[in-house]
Amino acid sequence: MYTVIKRMEISASHRLKLSYESKCENLHGHNWIITVYCQAEQLNEDGMVVDFTHIKEVVKGQLDHKNLNDVLPCNPTAENIARWICEQVPHCVKVEVCESEGNRVIYEKD
Ligand SMILES: Nc1nc2c(c(=O)[nH]1)N=C([C@H](O)[C@H](O)COP(=O)(O)OP(=O)(O)OP(=O)(O)O)CN2
Numbered sequence: 047m048y049t050v051i052k053r054m055e056i057s058a059s060h061r062l063k064l065s066y067e068s069k070c071e072n073l074h075g076h077n078w079i080i081t082v083y084c085q086a087e088q089l090n091e092d093g094m095v096v097d098f099t100h101i102k103e104v105v106k107g108q109l110d111h112k113n114l115n116d117v118l119p120c121n122p123t124a125e126n127i128a129r130w131i132c133e134q135v136p137h138c139v140k141v142e143v144c145e146s147e148g149n150r151v152i153y154e155k156d
């Protein structure tokens with residue numbers, strides 16, 4: 047099994063829609079650290095699981111310097127962001143999303 051790991055930083059804003067009062071309902075930003083894990087038993091004709099550059103294009107291209115409320119079809123919590131990224135990237139099995147040193151989420155495919 048091959049595993050490709052791509053780490054990226056994106057600057058983006060979001061506001062959360064919550065069932066309770068929270069400062070996070072106000073528009074605010076993070077410098078998110080996103081780590082994407084892709085796996086395959088066999089390599090493609092180029093000798094890769096998936097090109098690092100392609101992962102960057104998919105993730106940074108859609109999220110960097112964006113308001114995540116405009117991009118994601120759901121409430122842009124770290125959990126939903128992680129799952130959404132996993133669905134976008136070929137061969138992705140796991141995504142880690144860090145809002146800050148203390149706030150970290152992992153989504154893994156079943
Ligand atoms: N399970 C989740 N909880 C929270 C999420 C989330 O995505 N998943 N998101 C937020 C907000 O994005 C918020 O920006 C971060 O909240 P909080 O830790 O309260 O704020 P700070 O980054 O300022 O951290 P301090 O510990 O206060 O310094 C909230 N919860």
Ligand SMILES: [Zn+2]
Nearest residue numbers: 060070074076
């Ligand atoms: Zn936030």
